[in-house]
Amino acid sequence: MGYYETLIEMIGKSGLTLQEIADKCESIYGVKINRSYISKLQTKKQAPASDEVNVAIAKVCGGDVERFRYEGYIEKAPPFIKDFIGDLTSTLKRQVISNLETLITGEDLERVTTGLNNTPDIELVNKISAALDKVPNMDADYYNVSKHEQELKLTPLFGAKMNDDSMEPRIPIGSVLNLVNPDELKNGDIVLIRESNTSFLVRRYIKISSGVIFLSDNPSFEPIELHDSNFEIIAKVKSVTINVTN
Template sequence: MGYFDSLSKMVKESGLTLKEIADKCGDYGVNINPSYISKLQTTRQAPASDEVNIALAKVCKADVDNFRYEAFIEKSPEFLKDFIDKNLRIIRKMSEFYIDTNYENDIPSSISEKTKNFSDYEMVNFIYEEYLLLSHLETDYEAALETKETIKMFDDSMEPRIPKDTLLTVDDSEVNNGDIVFVILTDGSFLIRKYIEIQQKDFTNKIGLISENRWYSSSTIDKHEIKTLRKVKSMTLPI
């Protein structure tokens, strides 16, 4: 849609006059006048500052991050606009294919109708959420572990020993050398690997996380990089 069209749309949908919007922006520490907003709507003015855009979106009860994204794109050089546009078109096509092959009946067409008028920012967020839903991944494993002890094997890094989608029972019992563990690292990433204690003198605080699948790399990490560590106790294979 673009920055200027997005502004006009959210102003119209707010039901407020330009004077009312300008006055309410003062509540967010931004002082502008109605004529400035009018110029923004008709593209006679360069996109506003980030501070002003945030205030405008909040006053109009619009999506703040989406509007800020539109402003960023409008201010970007042409080569960056072209690069982002090409990648977003690829993402949209990939999402259509993914949804068509993973949903049944009339669901793909209903999703297509739903996303038809999405902005690029809204589309990327939607795709991210759908991929998580379709692959049954937990977005917050730590929160999940507080309420349940079962997680799903999310990749094939431990095949053939643990096939993808296997249900794993985990707990916080003592982890020993050679155990299979579920690890959340301080950078937010998570792994299911074989736990190996490294006894060498120069590796006192390090452990090995070993993959069964040769196409995945194993790693050696410092113990302080581990945020959460759970022992895999049992597994249930899907039928």
């Protein structure tokens, strides 16, 4: 759904006439418009309104102000910007769906996927951003509790935040790691390991004739050999979400 469709939906749900909307925009928010202007917006005969007008209309109609403002900006943006943002949100949705496939299947997965694909871009980003804020860091107490407690506490889509540069450039510091059960490992898999029940590290799993070694993508970090119980494999890294903002 885009700017014009959202406008029509908001007006329909408000139960207000175009004249009532115009009057309220002026009397409540000091934004002077007339009903013919709103009518032209509805029929796409008018370019998206200014930010001030969009905010007033959304508030009067009881709509989602942030979403309507966003759709107004996108509608007016150059084609290459629209395509770029469209590619970003599509990639984000594919990432979330891929993560969901490790948790649910069948009709549940189909239903959630349909709902996700129908979620407005700005709402999707806000929800994922809120979820990422709750993701535990690898230094957190989460990993020091029992597996049963972990299952109760683990966020469904994500597992931990990368806390060093040992796997750069593939996994930058601050990236969110999507963790899955490490039961089936093959050479080259990236895993989360714990050293002597204290330190957490992310490395590549390599099985050799004499045992197992863990390698870093960053050559400044030395290889680690698995000796007895010095290291424990906690999880396998299925995918990574990279934070592109500062």
